[in-house]
Amino acid sequence: xxxxxxxxxxxxxxxxxxxxxxxxxxxxxxxxxxxxxxxxxxxxxxxxxxxxxxxxxxxxxxxxxxxxxxxxxxxxxxxxxxxxxxxxxxxxxxxxxxxxxxxxxxxxxxxxxxxxxxxxxxxxxx
Numbered sequence: 001x002x003x004x005x006x007x008x009x010x011x012x013x014x015x016x017x018x019x020x021x022x023x024x025x026x027x028x029x030x031x032x033x034x035x036x037x038x039x040x041x042x043x044x045x046x047x048x049x050x051x052x053x054x055x056x057x058x059x060x061x062x063x064x065x066x067x068x069x070x071x072x073x074x075x076x077x078x079x080x081x082x083x084x085x086x087x088x089x090x091x092x093x094x095x096x097x098x099x100x101x102x103x104x105x106x107x108x109x110x111x112x113x114x115x116x117x118x119x120x121x122x123x124x125x126x
Contacts, residue, residue: 007104009096018090021114025083028076035073038066082115098122 089095100122
């Protein structure tokens with residue numbers, strides 16, 4: 001008895017998703033560059049305000065802002081890695097297949113979350 005072939009999206013669908021993902025990667029890399037610039041470059045050398053009263057508040061706020069930007073940059077790096085992994089799945093023709101159920105992930109879900117590896121049913125059970 002022959003086994004049914006695994007479900008997969010057509011080459012045309014995969015190409016549409018590939019272009020969408022490449023577009024998202026380009027935007028994410030631009031955003032990441034901006035975030036990195038914000039937490040690595042401090043254009044303000046602290047010479048505008050020499051009042052010691054406000055200086056400690058500014059430094060604390062600046063540190064918190066840098067930490068928040070560093071966290072955002074880290075999340076952005078993970079997003080880019082996930083998108084690149086999705087490109088590999090497109091090349092392997094396994095893109096859009098739920099890693100739990102083995103069924104196709106809905107196209108609407110993939111348009112919103114192109115790096116998704118779980119169908120909504122599998123995600124809800126998680």
